[in-house]
Amino acid sequence: xxxxxxxxxxxxxxxxxxxxxxxxxxxxxxxxxxxxxxxxxxxxxxxxxxxxxxxxxxxxxxxxxxxxxxxxxxxxxxxxxxxxxxxxxxxxxxxxxxxxxxxxxxxxxxxxxxxxxxxxxxxxxxxxxxxxxxxxxxxxxxxxxxxxxxxxxxxxxxxxxxxxxxxxxxxxxxxxxxxxxxxxxxxxxxxxxxxxxxxxxxxxxxxxxxxxxxxxxxxxxxxxxxxxxxxxxxxxxxxxxxxxxxxxxxxxxxxxxxxxxxxxxxxxxxxxxxxxxxxxxxxxxxxxxxxxxxxxxxxxxxxxxxxxxxxxxxxxxxxxxxxxxxxxxxxxxxxxxxxxxxxxxxxxxxxxxxxxxxxxxxxxxxxxxxxxxxxxxxxxxxxxxxxxxxxxxxxxxxxxxxxxxxxxxxxxxxxxxxxxxxxxxxxxxxxxxxxxxxxxxxxxxxxx
Numbered sequence: 001x002x003x004x005x006x007x008x009x010x011x012x013x014x015x016x017x018x019x020x021x022x023x024x025x026x027x028x029x030x031x032x033x034x035x036x037x038x039x040x041x042x043x044x045x046x047x048x049x050x051x052x053x054x055x056x057x058x059x060x061x062x063x064x065x066x067x068x069x070x071x072x073x074x075x076x077x078x079x080x081x082x083x084x085x086x087x088x089x090x091x092x093x094x095x096x097x098x099x100x101x102x103x104x105x106x107x108x109x110x111x112x113x114x115x116x117x118x119x120x121x122x123x124x125x126x127x128x129x130x131x132x133x134x135x136x137x138x139x140x141x142x143x144x145x146x147x148x149x150x151x152x153x154x155x156x157x158x159x160x161x162x163x164x165x166x167x168x169x170x171x172x173x174x175x176x177x178x179x180x181x182x183x184x185x186x187x188x189x190x191x192x193x194x195x196x197x198x199x200x201x202x203x204x205x206x207x208x209x210x211x212x213x214x215x216x217x218x219x220x221x222x223x224x225x226x227x228x229x230x231x232x233x234x235x236x237x238x239x240x241x242x243x244x245x246x247x248x249x250x251x252x253x254x255x256x257x258x259x260x261x262x263x264x265x266x267x268x269x270x271x272x273x274x275x276x277x278x279x280x281x282x283x284x285x286x287x288x289x290x291x292x293x294x295x296x297x298x299x300x301x302x303x304x305x306x307x308x309x310x311x312x313x314x315x316x317x318x319x320x321x322x323x324x325x326x327x328x329x330x331x332x333x334x335x336x337x338x339x340x341x342x343x344x345x346x347x348x349x350x351x352x353x354x355x356x357x358x359x360x361x362x363x364x365x366x367x368x369x370x371x372x373x374x375x376x377x378x379x380x381x382x383x384x385x386x387x388x389x390x391x392x393x394x395x396x397x398x399x400x401x402x403x404x405x406x407x408x409x410x411x412x413x414x415x416x417x418x419x420x421x422x423x424x425x426x427x428x429x430x431x432x433x434x435x436x437x438x439x440x441x442x443x444x445x446x447x448x
Contacts, residue, residue, distance in 0.1 A: 012081045014123045020251040023074040029151040034059045039124040047131040071145045071312045072098040073287045075250035077372045078363040088116040103140040136441040146310030163262045184256050187301040193377045196247035202328040208232045212302045219308040244272040244435045246410035248374030248390045261294040272435045287311045323433030341381035354380045357424045383419040409436040
């Protein structure tokens, strides 16, 4: 694998981690961390507000605005990065929710367009444009928030990332070490996706494969604490009290050192209740974070310990429908898709490059259709590949006064890919709807 391709993959990885760090900085009210994502003299422009100022001024205003709210969560999707030497550009979609003291949630959608440069070995933003912003509000029904999550340096993620040594150390700069970091990160990302898949498909064995035999977990609800293997059935089949559910992950930040790693992953789960006699359903929304410690034993990366922090929760009642093809067993069409390829063929970095090319097309489609892309699981088999992609879809309704009724859907793309003439192309796409709901919202003013 040419060193320029390896260097490009590593640059993209560092830029992604910087993008996620900016979200973490906002949610933890960490102004120094937010500023560290920019080079000195960098700018942040907002197309809607028609503002353009040095980031040192904008960042302070943003942290102040967020500090006045009760809690908040910032998630990115459809991240696209193009590297050209020591310069790069990126664009990604933002989905943010802020909860006021009056128990009203403000939802904000926007796109970040960033220009980057590498100076003294560090990638950071030179200028950001925020475009296409939309905002709406909804009253919170049965809302709550976690107690572990903090908006200061006492948040548990800081202790997690105090992990002794990491892939950011200079001694990880040998090419072999850098290749191993990329491969390890790919395996950990796969495991994070398998965890969600194990729950949503009621696949006990798949869920167990994410953990080492002696792994432990500590979920904030207090009802789940102890050995992970002892809770496998409860964490999968135990969800039968719900009619359906969708677990999506965002902003995965992974730090690796040798055969150890730590990660922070944002989670957004929706649990669909069974309909009442009138046909009304209640969807329970959860936003939180998985804080994980990993190790590689006998060539397999798996979780040693997971802590779940809950950010904010709410219930939403209304009308909705269930998909007709989604199953919570091995009859789900995704199993036939993955069974159609072997996987694991080819040099590791070549597979990473193939996955990058496929992922870029998935994100481009998501951005064009205004779909928020969550889990992506890709299996490459020579010149063929398959993928399952979680999609959070918002179809906006027509405005009625100051409000509108939107159509929300959780579903999955099941795709088949082929490599032809040196490029990866989509051969077949099947969309599986898990469930959907209607939601009435009010338009809101755009704020910094």
